[in-house]
Amino acid sequence: RKEVEQDPGPFNVPEGATVAFNCTYSNSASQSFFWYRQDCRKEPKLLMSVYSSGNEDGRFTAQLNRASQYISLLIRDSKLSDSATYLCVVNRGGGGKLIFGQGTELSVKP
Amino acid sequence: NAGVTQTPKFQVLKTGQSMTLQCAQDMNHEYMSWYRQDPGMGLRLIHYSVGAGITDQGEVPNGYNVSRSTTEDFPLRLLSAAPSQTSVYFCASSYPLGQGGAEAFFGQGTRLTVV
Secondary structure, eight states: OOSEEEOOSOEEEETTOOEEEEEEEOOTTOOEEEEEEEOTTSOOEEEEEEOTTOEEETTEEEEEETTTTEEEEEEOSOOGGGOEEEEEEEESSSTTOEEEOOOEEEEEEO | OOOEEEEOSEEEEOTTOOEEEEEEESSOOSEEEEEEEETTTEEEEEEEEEETTEEEEOSOOTTEEEOOSSSSBOOEEESSOOGGGOEEEEEEEEEEOSTTOEEEEEOOOEEEEEO
16 A cells, blocks of 8 residues: 555546545654645646645645545636646655655646 | 756666766755656655765665765766666755655656666
8 A cells, every 4th residue: 555645537627616636644653744736747846735724725725634644635716727737745754755645637628 | 046957857778777867956955855756656755865975765766876975966876777767757855844844846857768
């Protein structure tokens, strides 16, 4: 079993839709959590960090449930430009040692 | 702002050849790491470093060596290339982001093919 697992993709949604991605992690010692975005095999870029209290950045909302070891990302009012692969990422503790999920591909259609 | 610079961007090697992938960052980040990305596998950690002179293995270290003589540079050496090492390689650097976390900045990647 992979240490970080994500919903299988791809997700194909129309513009304006709300889409949710889920992620689970197996190592309870994990300390920090992130969502990264990757376009067409380019380098991953940080979308947002994820905190236990939940956090929102415009149309994006991230949630963390430490008890269930579960992370989510909600995208509201999807845009064509949201089409990308979304990577769930966990840091086990300092050192920049990030563990990535396999990614979920999102395709937003007109 | 250069950020994280990887060279080369593309490389074709013959089985058994050796080469070094270069990675340099100008953000004075303590942490640097190398990942490989294969279809359907996400990014897997090869080696990482928490500072000059300190390196450690990640998930898939076999066939690769690293060293960190300066804060800025973290080269990845393939000792004897194999077709299984055909992949896209990303270098990343990061700084601590509270609570033990570290936001990572990635280079543009090196697409390596071993024939």
